[in-house]
Amino acid sequence: MNLNQINPNLINLVKVVSTxxxxxxxxxxxxxxxxxxxxxxVPSNLDIVFVVERIAVTSHFIEAIIAGFFxxxxxxxxxxxxxxTFFTGTIxxxxxxQIDKVEEKPN
Structure with missing residues (x-):
């Protein structure tokens, strides 16, 4: 996916919401x-919220580990x-x- 093709305002919105x-x-x-x-x-009706929260934290943690290595x-x-990367996620x-792709792009 090329981030240059996405509206910069949308990217910033996703970053703010994700954080x-x-x-x-x-x-x-x-x-x-x-x-x-x-x-x-803790009320039992919050169990699904905790499950979703743990999935989000785990996926962002994995992305952060990948970013740390790269x-x-x-x-x-x-x-x-x-x-x-932990706070902004996939973006x-x-x-x-994509840093190299932008730097290698001829003008």
Whole structure:
């Protein structure tokens, strides 16, 4: 997928939404851990929310690991780009992987 073909405003919107959702997911998981350690009952109707949240966090974590491994080859800081990719998701990973394609493109 070529990011240059996508509307930049849409990419920025996805980044903002993804970052907001990931911060919310991490906060939700921390709240759940707090509730479990202090024997606070969490409503059972939130179980599906926790499942979706864990899937999102896991997929973004895997993308962050991939970005961390590829970042040095693209002259980027691995930890910095892994954290960026964790919060922005696939868009951040696509940006990292397309750096060479943009640089190699003849004018």
């Amino acid at each position: 907001t959702v990931m911060f919310s997911a991490v906060g939700l998981e921390l709240g759940n851990i707090y509730a479990l350690t202090n024997s606070i009952r 970042a040095p080859a693209k002259n980027k800081q691995p930890i910095q780009y892994a954290v960026y 951040g990973l696509l940006e990292l992987l």
